[in-house]
Amino acid sequence: MLQSMAERISVEQVAHVARLSRLRLTGEELERFASQMAAVLDHAADVASLDLEQVLPTSHPLPLVNVLRADQPGPTLSQQEVLAAAPEAVDGRFSVPSILAEAP
Amino acid sequence: MTTAADIAGSVRSGQCSAVDVATAHLDRIDQLDRSLHCFLSVDRSGALGEAELVDRAVAAGRDPGPLAGVPVALKDNLCTRGTPTTCASRILDGWVPPYDATVVELLRRAGAVVVGKTNMDEFAMGSSTEHSAFGPTCNPHDPSRVPGGSSGGSAAAVASGMAALALGSDTGGSIRQPAALCGVVGLKPTYGMVSRYGLVAFASSLDQIGPFATSVADAALMLEVIAGHDPRDSTSIPSSPAAVLARLSDGVQGVRVGVVDELVEGASAEVVSAVSSAAEALAKAGASVESTRIPACRLGLSAYYLLAPAEASSNLARYDGVRYGLRVDGPDVEAMNVATRTAGFGDEVKRRIMLGTFALSSGYYDAYYGQAQKARTVVLDAFAAAYERFDLLLGATAPTTAFPLGDRTADPMSMYLSDVFTIPSNLAGHPAVSVPWTTGGDGLPVAVQLLGPALAEPLVLRAASVVEASAPGVPPPCGDFLPSDGTRSALPRQAVGSGSDGLPREGPA
Amino acid sequence: MSDVTTGSEWEVVVGLEVHVELRTATKLFCSCPNSFGDVPNTNVCPVCLGLPGSLPVLNSRAVEMAATVGLALNARVQPSRFHRKNYFYPDMPKDYQISQYDLPICAAGWLDLPDGHRVGVERAHLEEDTGKSTHLGGGGRLHGSDGSLVDYNRAGVPLVEVVSAPDIRSAEQARSYVAELRSILVATGVSDGRMEEGSLRVDANVSVRRRGGTLGTRCEIKNLNSLRSLGRAIEHDAARQVAVVESGRQVSQETRHWNEEGGHTVPLRSKEEAFDYRYFPEPDLVPVEPPGELLDRLASEMPPLPAERRRRLIDLASEGRQPSRAAEDQVATVVDLGLDDLVLGAASRGASTRLALARAANEAATDPSAARGLSVESFAKLVSMEDSGRLSATQAKAVLARMLGEGGSPEQIAASLGYEALDPSQLSAAVETVLATNGAEWQRFVDGDEKVAGFFVGQVMRVTGGKADGRAVRQVLAQRRLDSLAP
Ligand SMILES: [Mg+2]
């Protein structure tokens, strides 16, 4: 059981997804989360092991298509309403610390 | 207990004033909620203001609507213009939405009076309301037990008479399971029946808003108010919903009911016996009742715990400290994002974000997320086949009665298993209702669940009425919940309304 | 500008991704105005700010425009759906971009360059734009800045991303592809085509290979906001890649930024960790299946595209002969600036196509928006006045400038400028005066030296104060020569 859990997700993989998720975990948290996530993935083994080659994926329970709106302008928020929530704002804009990397 | 329909009737006819009704409920909140902690914020003056408008409308001879003066509690993941919406998370610290959710607009238009915002598992992730950043809610039937979750605050508020109706959201059972554990009616409508606009997303393809009520008729009344097409929600069903209330007492003569083994297996003895008693009651009322198997239901839990976290990992990316809510400073934007999210989210939310990120990540997508989407198809197909033979399905709502606070928090998997009977309906997008049956040996409520195909709310609620009428019933929780022995004083909690800024106060934990 | 690879054993292989801002009235998923030169953070709402609880609803006009782009690019317009592209960035309100991934609305088209080279279009898909960051300190650049300010007015503006196949083989072809694509987008009304203002944003995927060899590693070059930058960046990076390979090293796959002032590309500073976008179907939206009737309607509403418009004008101007390179260039300019209807209109009113084309491509082109506002009648009249000798070329140009600047009819302007046409007797008198004082030159002309005609035209112009028409002068000179040679 422990063996299979370790195979499902390693501490390194948890550290990787934490980075992708912009979360920082302590060493203790990494270990704990790794084993908890492994338990869920172990439970999911029944799904992962099914032969569903011929089955189409469902991403939505409702079979709707073409839900569209007319290209007509509607109300907007005021700058004051928008920035009321801002942790920091300067000159009508949201202020953030320096951006190190360009957008991908 | 007075029903919402009674309240609305009295207010509309001028027999009693909405302000008096609101005051009585607000006073009850003042009295009880220090012990139960159902609410994250209570807007006394706002509620009294709304009630006064209702009274004025009545005085002026106008009809304030079908929920005139009915005190309503809202789960704190429903956006309310001008009052905080926290999702029970520190990450939304200080955020006040500049808009109302569609359901909130509809409730106000129907004359309802919003008394407050209720506690929940953070971002609706949990089955016990213990994963709230502001401390857990207690079960009114036994304050040492959980109310279920994630809409535990709404369920407990209705069960304890602090609100006549409440709204919750149900992604994997978050309305039905706490309704079962608190002894009230909880309905998850068909996906798309109720607009999600203004519901803070957990897992968008599964989330659905629905009512908590003390009776099936009240749940139907609330459903009629909140259901309907909303052009702001692309996943909203375009047709108008069928009337539910008018045919609520039409009975179940000739209705084919399947009792699903997989939705009972593993449940405690008293839960199993409640389901068979409910089945007998339906049969006695003229339904043809048969036991059946839907093995695909077993896949539900696994598929759900891959799909819901995957969607959540994306839905919760926006809480990055840039535009609203908490910001914890850092030397650069990425460090600020990391510091904010690390401080702002609780462990359960972090676990699910990471689990979902993993399920979607390169190299694992096909094996986990992709496979879970296919398993969802299998569940849908299995229900479709079942509904060729049956009009309705019957099972348990939750495997056990309310469990002790702290019992399952250390083992997420044991917590997740609380949703095993409710998740399949979310995957299928089908309606399902939890109806209280009786109290078990420990004095805690036991419930049964009725499931139907998409848009079958009228029939599901008709059958629920039959079950309700035959049920031994759950007596309202009695007494005074103020701590007397000091054993629960260690629980983190907040004093409702104590914040002069109206923001929820953090407990001593 | 010459290609580094021209005539060498190396070949450059380019694929282009062009992001086009659609000229809808509102954003892609909300009803905020699609307009971002305004006061910061005013054209925003809960949806485009990504506020908790908000939901997207797709703009039908954006779908129509994307389908129009597909039809114009000979693509298959097909059932499509949206995905979420997940990455954190402060100008992206939800920290994911709603885009199309496995099922783009347009697939498998092509675009023919004016020289006949066909470039495949792999796909064109709909997606939302991001907000705009202003960097504080560090000279306004990202690197070395102290912080940034974000305006979300642009967030959610509809984009169509047109992805070409790697069929482009030179910087010149790349420029030609973008210029032609831009003309098509302007012609169909989906874009204003203003590259410098960001309405059209080009990323170039560049690799080099020995002719006939296997494809090298490609680099993606960003920040190409003019045709000039595009050409220079491709040439520069191709040369860089050739140098890397020839020195025995390997080109590393990376994203590079074009530095216009420095005239070189630099690698983008990005995280060592590769991006993992974790695409998955957008659960808040439903699939889009453009119905056949819609596509029929869009096809029927499709205006003539630049290639067709060029062909029409060339046919008219060349009158069945092989068109000159100059005429082709004039036609290209006129079509590019949307002045072809002016020329065609003038021609249909009997004006000289050749002369109308020249005036449109040379003079009217200096102020295209004013030129597009000219009345066809006035323009046709002006061209006819010049053609008939009523106005000299110099005068016609001056009158046209006035028409563009202030408006008015060519007759009135000509009169107000004192451009009285010389009557034939005045012209003859002027010619006689000039001939009388230039006997030697006259003899050379009579002997057959045609070049001297230009000299006489100039002299007559001087004598008449520019009122004479050069062609009329030449006609008089020719007649005089015939007369003098007559027995
Ligand atoms: Mg793109």
Ligand SMILES: [Zn+2]
């Ligand atoms: Zn907007």
